[in-house]
Amino acid sequence: MVRSLWTGASGMIGQQANIDNISNNLANVNTAGFKKVRADFEDLLYQTVKTAGTPATEDTVVPVGVQMGHGVKLAATQRMFTQGALQNTDNAYDMAIQGDGFFRIQMYDGSWSYTRDGSFKVDENGRLVTSNGYWVLPDIIMPEGFLPETINVTKDGRVSVKVPQIDLNEPVDVGQIELYRFPNPVGLTAVGENLFKITNASGEPIPGRPGYEGMGQIAHKFLEMSNVSVVREMVDLIVAQRAYEFNSKTIQTSDNMLGTATALKR
Amino acid sequence: MIRGWYTAASGMRAQQWRLDSVANNLANVDTDGYKRDQAAFKAFPELLLRRMNDDGVYKHPFGSGDAAPIIGRLGLGVELNELYTNFTQGSFKQSDNDFDLALGGKGFFTVATPWGERYTRNGSFQLGKEGFLETKEGYPVLGENGPIKVKANNFQVDKEGRVWINAEYADDPNLMVSKQNNTWEQTVLLDSLKLVDFDLDRYLEKQGSSLYRETDTSGPAMVIEEGSRPQVIQGFTEAANVEPVAEMVQMIEVNRAYEANQKVIQTHDSMLGTLINQTTRVS
Numbered sequence: 001m002v003r004s005l006w007t008g009a010s011g012m013i014g015q016q017a018n019i020d021n022i023s024n025n026l027a028n029v030n031t032a033g034f035k036k037v038r039a040d041f042e043d044l045l046y047q048t049v050k051t052a053g054t055p056a057t058e059d060t061v062v063p064v065g066v067q068m069g070h071g072v073k074l075a076a077t078q079r080m081f082t083q084g085a086l087q088n089t090d091n092a093y094d095m096a097i098q099g100d101g102f103f104r105i106q107m108y109d110g111s112w113s114y115t116r117d118g119s120f121k122v123d124e125n126g127r128l129v130t131s132n133g134y135w136v137l138p139d140i141i142m143p144e145g146f147l148p149e150t151i152n153v154t155k156d157g158r159v160s161v162k163v164p165q166i167d168l169n170e171p172v173d174v175g176q177i178e179l180y181r182f183p184n185p186v187g188l189t190a191v192g193e194n195l196f197k198i199t200n201a202s203g204e205p206i207p208g209r210p211g212y213e214g215m216g217q218i219a220h221k222f223l224e225m226s227n228v229s230v231v232r233e234m235v236d237l238i239v240a241q242r243a244y245e246f247n248s249k250t251i252q253t254s255d256n257m258l259g260t261a262t263a264l265k266r
Numbered sequence: 267m268i269r270g271w272y273t274a275a276s277g278m279r280a281q282q283w284r285l286d287s288v289a290n291n292l293a294n295v296d297t298d299g300y301k302r303d304q305a306a307f308k309a310f311p312e313l314l315l316r317r318m319n320d321d322g323v324y325k326h327p328f329g330s331g332d333a334a335p336i337i338g339r340l341g342l343g344v345e346l347n348e349l350y351t352n353f354t355q356g357s358f359k360q361s362d363n364d365f366d367l368a369l370g371g372k373g374f375f376t377v378a379t380p381w382g383e384r385y386t387r388n389g390s391f392q393l394g395k396e397g398f399l400e401t402k403e404g405y406p407v408l409g410e411n412g413p414i415k416v417k418a419n420n421f422q423v424d425k426e427g428r429v430w431i432n433a434e435y436a437d438d439p440n441l442m443v444s445k446q447n448n449t450w451e452q453t454v455l456l457d458s459l460k461l462v463d464f465d466l467d468r469y470l471e472k473q474g475s476s477l478y479r480e481t482d483t484s485g486p487a488m489v490i491e492e493g494s495r496p497q498v499i500q501g502f503t504e505a506a507n508v509e510p511v512a513e514m515v516q517m518i519e520v521n522r523a524y525e526a527n528q529k530v531i532q533t534h535d536s537m538l539g540t541l542i543n544q545t546t547r548v549s
Contacts, residue, residue, distance in 0.1 A: 004282075004289035011293030018296065038361070040390050040402060041297040043290070045474040049283075049346070052469070052481055064348045064469050064483060068283070069290030072297055075475070076402045078392065080363055099444040100419070181442050184395045185418070203395035206440050214419075214435075214443035243295045246510055250289040253517050257285065260528045261278070264535075 002258075003068065008250030010071030014041055015244040017074050022237050025228045033117030033194050034226035035079050036233075042075040081185050084116075084227040086219055092151040093120045093128075096224040099216025101179030101208070105195060106135040114180060114205070117194040119223055122148070128159075132193055140175035153177065153220035157210040179215050180205040268538075269342075274530035276343030280307055281524040283346040288516050291508045298359075299388030299476055300506035301351050302513075308347040312339040350468050356507040358499060364421055365391045365399065367459075368504040371496030372467070376408040376460040376487070377401055377477065383408070385462060385487065388476035390503050393418060397439070403475060409457030410489065416456070419445045427459040427498040461495050462487035 021039045028034040052065035086096050095118035102114035123129045126142035143163050150162035157177035187201030208215040284305045294300040316334035324333045367389035374385035394400040399407045399414040406413040422430045433452040435443045465485035470478040
């Protein structure tokens with residue numbers, strides 16, 4: 001009896017985690033470069049109540065045992081790295097990756113992280129940075145007096161800009177954007193701010209030039225939208241809410257039956 | 267009189283087991299590849315009741331013997347006989363992830379664990395950093411020639427469970443490919459998923475983490491020949507086959523049966539109370 005109470009509780013706890021995860025996906029439905037996360041469940045341990053193969057009578061054995069399950073656990077939260085839709089922004093600093101790959105970002109402490117969010121800015125030194133001021137690697141530094149609206153990024157990541165002091169008609173080459181790929185991107189760990197860090201599970205980054213050897217291309221003046229499908233999340237939300245209710249009924253029934261057992265003694 | 271107590275108590279215990287299995291089914295209502303458990307009960311062996319207050323002596327030409335005439339049988343209650351797994355097909359959920367595989371029909375994926383081969387219906391796999399197809403726990407999924415080493419966007423499974431790759435990208439571990447760029451010019455057969463079945467899958471032992479183990483009764487795992495394999499569907503997962511409505515109805519049934527058995531015990535109790543406190547009152 002008390003086992004079913006806890007089994008029901010494990011179901012409720014699992015669905016709670018499921019709803020937490022769905023709500024995070026829905027909250028980030030408009031976050032550039034966001035990749036949705038799916039919660040995966042597995043059943044918990046089984047208690048062997050009756051072992052198969054024990055003697056039933058003198059010359060027969062019990063053919064099948066009784067195994068009672070204990071509920072459910074969250075097995076993994078898996079990030080789905082499918083392509084999000086590209087949205088035209090007409091902003092010269094925006095870039096989107098069409099295909100595989102990540103931009104490399106240098107944090108304040110010198111460590112590296114990776115992102116799909118290409119909504120870049122320029123700091124006071126003309127350096128290309130993220131919205132939070134982290135440097136984009138390899139360094140791309142705009143020359144002094146450049147015209148922001150003339151920035152051009154080719155599909156293979158070459159950045160050029162026009163500078164009136166030098167030559168109004170000949171764009172200046174200012175750098176090459178590199179992308180990085182992982183053997184198992186699902187193993188990356190998210191650290192917030194649209195950034196990912198490598199783990200033992202993701203493998204080491206493999207650098208490459210955009211558009212070559214299967215690396216994605218750069219789409220200049222576009223942003224990659226999140227790949228969250230609202231319809232899908234809504235359906236998952238309905239399922240999760242109902243599953244939560246079913247499990248609460250299990251707990252209620254257990255409680256009822258415990259009450260019944262208690263009422264035996266008047 | 268007192269015997270009825272234990273009969274009813276056995277009924278209450280059996281209903282408890284049943285609620286435990288309903289609870290586990292409902293807890294796993296959203297678990298990929300979960301198969302529901304059903305409880306089956308059986309009656310305790312019945313006793314023969316004999317009349318004891320006759321002088322139980324019968325005569326025959328050679329003398330006499332003891333005998334008490336049989337007046338009927340007496341049931342002693344109920345016990346949980348087995349909890350069997352129902353392997354009916356679950357529905358398919360689209361995920362658009364290459365490493366999600368669902369099985370349509372009878373059969374299991376084979377997984378290599380440190381304790382030996384285990385079997386599963388939960389096909390939401392992932393790619394390990396070494397490039398092997400793995401379960402969420404990191405156990406390699408087996409093909410007929412061993413673990414399956416593939417790359418992202420270079421992994422196609424057909425309906426028969428055959429794994430195809432583009433050989434261009436097979437050798438160099440640092441050479442990656444994107445979905446758009448993979449032209450599949452040198453498509454080769456890498457391996458077939460090791461899909462197995464059992465004589466009596468009902469007697470497989472559940473291990474948790476969506477894994478099953480073979481038992482003596484289920485028989486050994488037999489690799490299914492091509493042509494009779496279950497359909498392998500890439501980009502989908504198989505939902506649990508739990509029927510919430512049926513489980514809710516069972517729950518109501520359990521609750522009431524439990525109460526009915528409780529009433530039997532209470533009635534016995536009050537009869538015994540009447541006997542002790544009123545019929546045999548010492549004035």
